Each structure stands twice: as structure tokens, then as C-alpha cells.
Amino acid sequence: MEHTSEGERNSCNREGTPKPIMAIKTISRHTKKRYASALILTAAVGMLAVNITRYYQEYTQMRRKRQESPYLFLGLQFSGLQDILENAETIGYLTDKDLQAQPNAMQFAQAQFILAPVILDTNFSGHKYILLDCSRPEIAWAMIKKFRFQPLRKNQFGIVLVRNPQSMETAF
Amino acid sequence: MNLLTLMPFIISAICGFCLLNLILPSRRPEDLPWQAAMSVGLGLGVSAGLAWTSFLFLQQFHKTYLIGCHVALLLSLLYFYNKNPRPLPRFDKKTVFDMMLAVLVLGFFLTVAWHFGQFYPLGGWDAWQVWNIKAKFLFLGGNHWKNMLQPSLWQTSPHYPLLLPLINVWGWTFQETASPGTPFLTAIIFTGLTAFLLWGLLYSLGKKQLLSLLPALLLLTHPFFITLATSQYADILFSFYLTAALSCQRKGLAHSNDQGYNVLFGVFLGILAFSKPEGTLLALQAFLLTVMMKKMLPGAGRPGSAPPRRAQGIWIASFCLAMMPTVIFNVFYSPGNQTFINGLSSWDHPASLDRLKMISAFLLMELKSLKWRGIWIFILAGLFLQSKACFGKQYRFFPGVLLIYLSSVLTYYYVNTYFEIGWWLQVSLHRILFTLLPAFLLWIFWPLSLKEPDTRPDEPA
Numbered sequence: 001m002e003h004t005s006e007g008e009r010n011s012c013n014r015e016g017t018p019k020p021i022m023a024i025k026t027i028s029r030h031t032k033k034r035y036a037s038a039l040i041l042t043a044a045v046g047m048l049a050v051n052i053t054r055y056y057q058e059y060t061q062m063r064r065k066r067q068e069s070p071y072l073f074l075g076l077q078f079s080g081l082q083d084i085l086e087n088a089e090t091i092g093y094l095t096d097k098d099l100q101a102q103p104n105a106m107q108f109a110q111a112q113f114i115l116a117p118v119i120l121d122t123n124f125s126g127h128k129y130i131l132l133d134c135s136r137p138e139i140a141w142a143m144i145k146k147f148r149f150q151p152l153r154k155n156q157f158g159i160v161l162v163r164n165p166q167s168m169e170t171a172f
Numbered sequence: 173m174n175l176l177t178l179m180p181f182i183i184s185a186i187c188g189f190c191l192l193n194l195i196l197p198s199r200r201p202e203d204l205p206w207q208a209a210m211s212v213g214l215g216l217g218v219s220a221g222l223a224w225t226s227f228l229f230l231q232q233f234h235k236t237y238l239i240g241c242h243v244a245l246l247l248s249l250l251y252f253y254n255k256n257p258r259p260l261p262r263f264d265k266k267t268v269f270d271m272m273l274a275v276l277v278l279g280f281f282l283t284v285a286w287h288f289g290q291f292y293p294l295g296g297w298d299a300w301q302v303w304n305i306k307a308k309f310l311f312l313g314g315n316h317w318k319n320m321l322q323p324s325l326w327q328t329s330p331h332y333p334l335l336l337p338l339i340n341v342w343g344w345t346f347q348e349t350a351s352p353g354t355p356f357l358t359a360i361i362f363t364g365l366t367a368f369l370l371w372g373l374l375y376s377l378g379k380k381q382l383l384s385l386l387p388a389l390l391l392l393t394h395p396f397f398i399t400l401a402t403s404q405y406a407d408i409l410f411s412f413y414l415t416a417a418l419s420c421q422r423k424g425l426a427h428s429n430d431q432g433y434n435v436l437f438g439v440f441l442g443i444l445a446f447s448k449p450e451g452t453l454l455a456l457q458a459f460l461l462t463v464m465m466k467k468m469l470p471g472a473g474r475p476g477s478a479p480p481r482r483a484q485g486i487w488i489a490s491f492c493l494a495m496m497p498t499v500i501f502n503v504f505y506s507p508g509n510q511t512f513i514n515g516l517s518s519w520d521h522p523a524s525l526d527r528l529k530m531i532s533a534f535l536l537m538e539l540k541s542l543k544w545r546g547i548w549i550f551i552l553a554g555l556f557l558q559s560k561a562c563f564g565k566q567y568r569f570f571p572g573v574l575l576i577y578l579s580s581v582l583t584y585y586y587v588n589t590y591f592e593i594g595w596w597l598q599v600s601l602h603r604i605l606f607t608l609l610p611a612f613l614l615w616i617f618w619p620l621s622l623k624e625p626d627t628r629p630d631e632p633a
Contacts, residue, residue, distance in 0.1 A: 040616070047545065054545065
């Protein structure tokens with residue numbers, strides 16, 4: 001007795017000639033994952049190559065820029081006064097500049113950082129120490145005369161630290 | 173840069189390593205790199221916490237107290253470590269070679285990042301106006317350090333938590349002055365740790381070297397990422413602690429009997445909360461999400477089941493302990509957000525529909541912006557291509573936390589009408605995306621790094 005399998009029987013027609021099998025191409029889940037992984041990895045390697053090129057360009061560009069104009073921190077103008085202000089918590093800040101203008105506001109913020117933990121107060125009148133940040137030395141001297149301040153130190157950037165004899169802190 | 177500058181970081185790294193060894197018993201050779209990265213992060217978090225106690229108990233920064241605390245901690249950790257010594261694992265040649273290669277490659281790009289960051293030695297605008305100024309107040313202010321919390325200094329965001337300034341203060345402990353080199357070193361260390369953590373974690377999953385190195389290299393060679401990472405902002409700390417917390421959560425699901433991951437997950441979330449107000453928000457959201465989705469918590473007896481009460485208790489206790497500095501700061505010290513107007517109730521500054529449109533448009537513009545060099549498009553495409561794996565049961569926590577957090581931040585942009593929205597988005601949205609970048613890369617590359625995609629090979633034998 002001849003035994004044929006279920007599949008073989010189905011694949012033959014009545015005349016016994018083999019019936020063509022319609023193969024449906026399916027991609028297994030595992031293969032799909034492999035394709036996805038390969039795609040992600042290829043994209044990542046491509047991005048890495050672009051990143052490195054761009055990084056090199058930006059680095060060279062920045063290096064050239066720094067050689068032409070070195071890093072400038074406006075607040076450094078306020079250095080060299082910390083020893084006098086050692087025990088001060090808040091000092092006055094007097095200027096003829098417009099603090100609403102962005103460069104001046106930036107300079108004030110950077111001065112605050114350099115002088116921290118001393119706080120700069122634009123409402124200057126009540127404080128023992130006052131920092132004069134004027135656009136010209138003559139203006140600073142005019143202010144000193146006007147308010148009868150006692151000059152304590154002037155640093156190399158023209159910032160003047162004065163004592164305010166009228167303040168409550170000085171009086172007591 | 174001298175030994176005194178490096179000393180605090182070395183001490184923190186040793187403390188962190190001993191602590192992590194007590195918490196996590198896993199001693200597979202391939203676990204060593206990511207555990208080393210986590211150790212340094214953990215150690216610096218603990219050091220910041222100890223520095224905070226100096227201000228809480230002594231009302232000022234006290235060098236001797238802080239060094240004494242660290243010596244006591246180190247000695248007690250070494251005592252416990254010696255009591256229960258764990259021999260170093262045996263490394264095979266391939267692992268040693270892979271580790272050396274990774275250290276060389278990542279080290280090279282980190283050195284380039286160092287030079288790149290040196291173009292701005294004092295960091296970006298917010299670095300000195302928000303973070304480094306606080307560190308100076310803490311370090312030099314004596315018992316007047318609280319002056320930095322005055323509402324008049326609203327530009328310095330006095331309500332921001334103090335993790336980064338406290339790490340910098342600890343970094344200055346062995347120096348006489350508040351040198352600008354230390355905040356820069358902190359930024360470089362966390363940049364390196366983030367990259368190293370990404371590589372180490374992915375490598376530990378399937379030992380696929382190229383695949384594990386790719387995300388770390390994508391970060392270290394990305395000019396915009398490096399610019400932000402070395403800008404001395406707290407954002408890089410946020411990135412690191414978020415990535416560490418997520419990895420502990422996901423690793424813990426596989427190592428279901430290991431409570432150490434529970435502890436670390438809670439601790440890293442707690443430290444994250446102390447980094448930025450956004451960190452606090454994300455940590456609380458992650459906490460609530462984990463409480464609601466108990467199956468997300470490592471420590472279940474069998475995969476997919478809810479963890480026993482003990483595991484939940486351990487996790488909640490470690491989270492609460494690590495959250496203590498944030499809670500104390502917010503309850504007793506923070507002057508509150510000085511730059512908030514509720515646009516939903518304000519007549520002068522209402523939250524309009526145009527504002528919402530602008531936020532949505534800006535987000536799309538930002539994602540495809542040239543400065544990101546297509547990395548967000550790559551991430552979105554990667555998530556789409558492996559959506560089944562990335563949104564599967566094992567990774568449900570990732571989209572849960574990241575998407576809820578992103579939506580909350582966008583809602584905050586809408587509700588708070590204090591700032592002009594165009595300017596605000598321009599100066600801050602890229603930083604929000606920056607903080608999430610390593611976590612997104614981890615999410616995509618995790619399923620790819622596993623040995624067999626359909627099994628759980630990171631399950632211990």
C-alpha cells in the first residue's frame with residue numbers, strides 16, 4: 001500500500017500531475033526586527049560620521065575665533081576689591097549708565113557674580129560701601145564730590161569703591 | 173588642575189563604589205563599567221547631601237565638618253566592605269579588550285570635549301548667573317549664605333535646588349578660593365559619566381561592543397550636546413541621574429529578586445529631584461507612576477507580577493530618604509518661584525490659544541532644527557521602527573515617565589505667562605530636550621543590545 005502524506009495528496013490533481021504551489025513570501029517577525037536593527041545601526045553610524053566632521057569644523061572655527069579675540073568676561077572689571085568688602089553683605093551700586101540697556105545689564109549681572117557673596121544694590125544711599133561704575137573718571141569724581149563720599153580704592157578698570165559717611169552703617 | 177582639585181571627586185568616587193557594592197551584589201565582569209559610572213554619580217550625590225547638612229546643622233560651610241563626615245563615611249563603608257568582601261570577577265580577554273577600547277575611545281572624545289568647553293571657561297550665561305553664583309554664596313558667604321535666597325536676586329532663580337552648587341562647594345573644599353576650574357571639572361565629569369553609563373549599561377546586556385558604543389559616541393561627538401554639557405548648567409546632572417534611575421528600574425525588572433535595584437532606583441530619583449525644579453517634577457511623577465503601576469517596580473517574585481510589600485517599602489523608603497534634601501530646601505529655604513504668573517487666572521497676562529499654537533510649532537521646529545543634526549528625527553524613526561519592543565511590557569516605564577514629563581513641561585510653558593513665550597522657548601526648550609536625550613537613546617538601544625530579542629537575557633542565571 002502506497003502511503004502519501006496530506007501535503008502530497010493536496011498538491012496533486014486527479015491526473016496525478018503535480019499542482020504548482022503558490023508560495024506567499026512572508027517576512028518573519030525576527031527578520032523584521034533584524035531589518036529594523038540594521039537600519040537603525042546604519043543611520044547611527046552615518047550620523048556619527050557627520051557628527052565627527054561637523055565637530056571638527058566647529059572646533060577649528062572656535063579655536064580660530066578665540067585666537068583672534070580672547071574670551072572676555074565683563075565682570076572681571078570688578079575684581080580686586082574683594083579684600084575691603086570681606087565683611088560686607090550688601091553694598092550700593094551707583095552708575096551713570098542705563099541699566100535697561102542689554103550690555104550694561106549684562107555687566108551688572110556679571111559684576112554681581114564676581115563680587116558674590118556681596119550683594120549689589122542699585123538703591124545705594126543707605127549702604128556703607130558704594131561701588132561707582134561710571135563711563136568717565138570725571139563723572140565718578142563729580143559723584144564723589146556731590147555725595148561727599150570717601151574714596152577707598154580705584155581698580156585698573158576705573159571702578160571706584162567709596163565709603164558713604166551718611167549711611168546708618170557708618171554712623172553706628 | 174592639581175590633586176587638590178581632584179581629591180574631593182576621588183573621595184566621592186570611592187565612597188560611591190563602596191556604597192554601590194553594598195547595595196548591589198551583582199559581580200559579573202561586564203557589570204563593572206556601568207556600576208563604576210553609577211558609583212561616581214552616587215558618591216557625588218551623597219557628598220552634596222553631606223555638604224547640605226553642614227548648612228543645616230552649622231548654618232554655614234564648615235570645611236573640617238565636611239571632611240570629617242566623608243572620612244567617617246569612608247571608614248564605615250570600608251569596614252562593612254571588608255566584613256563581607258566580594259572578590260573581583262574574572263575577566264575574559266574579550267571583555268578586557270572591549271573595556272580598554274571603550275575607555276580609550278570615550279576618553280579621547282572626552283578630552284576633545286574638555287578642549288571644546290575651554291572656549292567658555294566660566295560656562296554659559298546661566299552657569300554663573302544661576303548656579304556658580306550660588307556655589308560662591310555657599311562657599312564664601314559664611315553664615316550669610318541665605319542672602320542668595322533673597323527675592324531681589326530673582327534673576328539667579330533663588331528657588332532652584334542646590335545639588336550642583338553643593339557638588340561644586342565640595343569640589344572647592346581642599347582649595348582656598350572658589351576657582352572656576354572646579355565647576356568646569358564637574359561638568360566634564362558628568363558628561364563623561366553619562367556617556368560611560370550608556371556604554372557600560374548596553375554592553376552589560378549583550379556584550380555587543382559597537383552597538384553599545386554608538387549612543388555614547390553619538391553624544392560625545394555632537395557639537396551642540398557638548399556645548400550644553402560643558403556649559404556648567406545643572407542639565408547634565410539631570411541627564412545623568414535620569415538615565416541612571418531609568419536603567420536601575422529596567423535592570424531591576426530583569427533581576428527580579430535583587431532589591432538593590434529598588435534602592436538605587438529610589439536614590440537616583442531622589443538625587444534627580446535636588447538637581448532642578450524640573451527634576452523634582454519628574455521624580456514625583458515617576459514616583460506616582462510607580463506607585464500606580466506596581467508591576468513596574470523591580471522586586472517581583474516572578475516576571476510581570478506585582479512586587480511584595482517589602483520590595484515596595486524598600487523602594488519608597490530609599491526614595492523618601494534621598495528626597496529629604498529637596499523637601500527641606502523647598503519647605504524651609506526656597507523663597508518660591510519669583511517668575512510665575514498663572515495665565516489661566518490672570519487678566520493682564522492670559523494664556524491664549526496663540527501661546528499654545530506657538531509652543532506646539534516651536535517644539536516641532538526644535539526637533540528638526542539643524543543644531544540637533546537630525547538626532548531627534550533618528551530617535552523618532554528608531555522608536556517607530558521598533559515600536560513593538562520599545563512600547564512593550566518591559567519598557568512601559570520609559571514612555572510613561574518621559575512623555576508625561578514632556579507634556580507637563582509644555583503645559584507649564586502654557587500656564588506660566590511671566591515670560592514672553594517666543595524668547596522663553598528660544599532660551600530653554602533646547603535644554604529640556606538636551607536633558608532627555610541620553611534617556612531616549614538608552615530606550616532605543618536597549619532592545620537592540622539584548623542577546624536574544626524575544627527572551628530576557630539580562631536575567632541572572
